[in-house]
Amino acid sequence: MSQPPQPPQPPQQPNDAPKGFGAPQEPPASGFGAPQEPPAGGFGAPTPPPPNSLPPSAPPSPPAPAAPPAYGYPQTPGTPPPAGPPGYGYPQTPPQQPGYGYPGQPGGQPGYGYPTQPPTQPMAPQYGMPGAPDPGRKKPNTQLTIIIAAVVAVALIVGGGIWYATGKDDGKKNDATSGTGGNKGDAGGSATGGGGKEKAPANTAAKVLFQTPQPQVTDLSQVHGSWLTDKVYVKSGLKEIVGYDPAKGTQLWKLPLTGNVCEATTHVSADGKTAFAFETMENGSKYASCTEVAGLDLNTGRLLWQNDIKGASGDRKSRFDEVTLGAGTVAAGGLDGGAAWDLNTGKELWKSTTTTDQCKDVGYGGGDALVAVRKCGDYDHPTINVQPLDPKTGQPISTYKMLPGIQYAHIVSAKPLVLAADVGDTAGNGSGISDFFSVDDKTGKLLARIPAPGAKYAASCDSTSVEKCKMVAAGNGRLYVPTQQHANAASGSDSFGRTNELVAFDLTTGQLVPGKADAGDGYTLYPLRMDGNNVIGYKDAPYNKGTQVVSIDGGSLASTLLLENPADRTVRDALTSFSAKYSEILYGQGRLYLGVTMLSKPYSADDAAKKFLFMATGTG
Template sequence: MNYGPAPSPYTASALEDHRARTRRRRLLLGGTAFVAVLLGVAVWGLAGGGGTASGSRPPAAAQAPDAVRETVEEPPKSVEGKLAFTYTEEIREVGAVVTADGTWATARTFAKAYGNQITGIRLRAAGGKAAEAWKLKLPGRICAVTRHVSAAGRTPVVYSSTASGTDTSTASACDRLALVDLDTGRKLWEAELFGDTPPAQANVTMTDGVVAIASDQGSAGYDMTEGKRLWTGTAPSSCADEGFAGGTGLLALLRCGDSAAPAFRVQKVDPRTGRSRWTYRVARGVQGVHLVSASPAVIAVAAGDVLTTDLISLGDRGRAQGTIRIDRAHQQVDCDRPFSAVVESCTTVVVGERQLYLTTDDDVVAYDLTTGKSVFKFDSPSDSSSTVPLRMSGGRLIAYRAGGGFSPGAVVSLDPANRAETILLLFADSPDGELDGIDEPRNADIVYEHGRIFFGARTVHGPTTKGEVGETATVAVAIESVA
């Protein structure tokens, strides 16, 4: 089945709109091109012929295997997208609910958590087709995952050693931690958590070389290579670790005092020792806090409300810098997941080196982290759906734009340096509607990795009546370039 837009009015329209904006930008810049060239030559001369031109970036250095992956994407040979695969499961029990948190991809493999198992699908090689490569079955439910993956294609998973059925909505102890190789499906190491009193919920993340876990029974850090425990958190009884945010740094969220009127603290943590480097005390009256990014440090707070009201960036010493007030009539940050232990959950907010990116109405607006003020905007085409930021790719922003009407779905690369948009993939939903229900960022994982886009459900529901038993539910869909 071809998902890609063969020559048609909506494909031509999308590409022509992109070309028109490029032509306008060139005309605007053309008048100053000669001056820019002279300035560039002067700067090159002052630098002694070294360095890079303005707006260009040096090639990314190779990452260590246990560093958190930072993939820099390149445009594919063709922007025409096609269906790579659809992953479905059949649930026999009426009314069953299966949790499916966990959607990952490497250059070779897509992996999806579902209930108490993770399935690996080998991605298409030249002339081939995607096919199941491995299946890792765990004794009990998967309790906690992180979206972070190491440069070697590994990610931590917390799960229960207590056997469970298909319906994973029933709680059981979260007593095991494992590091999983996403290309092979092997557990490289596993560890027992918190001895005789394992938690019912947990939070897990990773930073360079370290896996960090937090729960109501305490917190701990593990060496990513060997699985050796590096430290345990024995916080005072007045404060408890809520969870961590990882990536290129490690940020901890603590809840202190009375549960009816808690006080929150955010700490920058040394990953190897667990010691705090600085502490930011969140203002009283805040009902909830989520960790948006560890480095740069950004938090989301619900001030006087149960939903997020503000995004706050924190400086190198833990002092508040810019504050972005959320207008819920026009912006959705989607940090709040009811009855979840996840604190690193603001998946529709992307933080770059100097700016934070957030969808406002249908466009992506960039905010300065130091001041909290909006600095520029990436406009969505007038006939398209909202553009949602997914992640950074070097200095550029990768974003997803849902299709609708005569507009195809799209993955685009947005460059803050010159406001340029580059189309990476164009695709339309199929007549059977495989994307229905799993392409909404509030309810699904959307991952763009190595030129492919993946949509993964976070929750899969069984049949509502006996007459529906035997029908399959879509767990994940992947789209790739035809080239």
């Protein structure tokens, strides 16, 4: 008899591969209601019954499993938040929650789009909204409920206008110890949308193009890295990287390696080149180590070069925790400092080592520029400096000193220079972000500090890594951040879905700019990347609809549908088996690609048939 699906386990690193700044990596907290990698779902994964299986008069209501459910089952709605916080987009004090690494409270929010309890009154504010009644008090009568709803509506409209016009928390946004600067002009500045390459096709309905089953593994295996050019879709596998026809999925080339790809940059040069790090066995060790850095021509599959560096002791190779590509230079960082090579030739350009005052580069951010995060001092009381570099020499252009007490700094974007950190462990949900910092890369002066508590916003950075931030985008003079899921009370009593929005902050003033991109009833929206001055967003869907890709105008935040996947159950199960937070999701030229970063041993033969290395859908 087949066993019921087990709850998915969080992704783990091999015991010999510490991440980021050298501290043991915390198991990532789940986000968006999606499972942690490795995913257990795939074709045939369980989903909630269709709506017509219930009586017409009864709205669908999720079951309440005794244990955490496998992905695909509706989850029990969690305890509602305390009454009184302002609406989305307003500053608020984050709730008191256990620090990162502690187990979350039971219950939690339901998964994407699954039915929740309907509002008790069509016009009444829901619990947790301004003016909502305390659940411990007597239920207000109908007349009082209507009055409260009207007052709340007026308060939200008026309050929203005040915030959008002047909203700013002057408490600590521009801390004098970190430098201040920037023009305090109107929120939103002169940012406009447009300039993107991705256009809406005549028919946005997509179909499955191809998918590849997960290869057999006996333990947890890393398969980081997926890239897309006009000519090829590339995905790492077990001790190999393979290039595929982006429309047909046929294999174009294969590059064998001595070990798995352990780190990979997401950046690609204009001529289709990138970089990655992979494992080798050294000095009779039983375990592979992430020591080799290489350049790759994605269009041809040619390995451009392969290099390593010796560690501080000189008797072993340095192990790398991250690799990036910035302005034509490949830079890798780890416990022994960092090094940089020319992307085309592999020539070593410079090397960073630990100084006598215990300063060392622990990681880099790339893209149109190259930025180093440099850590000084002891482990318990470090000083973190962020330095834009001359990519050819490694010399700092400027220095921004993070606030005292910050243990880890994350680079959201190298140009514009946007940083993230969990200040005082106040993020509240293991996202690694309590605040964003917009910095002038030429002077090192702080432009704006943007509070973004994890209880309210859904962006996420790997807790100890420098560049591994997801569900956030920066460009066009703005920072684009999704809100957390919340009840969609505005849709009326007939709505059972949850939703969120994408909002934008001005990078010069730190203020929330007018407007927002609504995900829609039952959908959850988050950004994938910038496309010119626009944002490419991915939308998880309610249980009876297909996921979507949209283009969001960077100025007005208006959405245009680019692709909608089938609502067919088997397709939805396969798509939702790729966790939004831990999978590699790429979109280009009307096609969507989803790939995993970790492989795990299947629970059973049936489970093995549901696991995929990657899959692709498209409109053409």
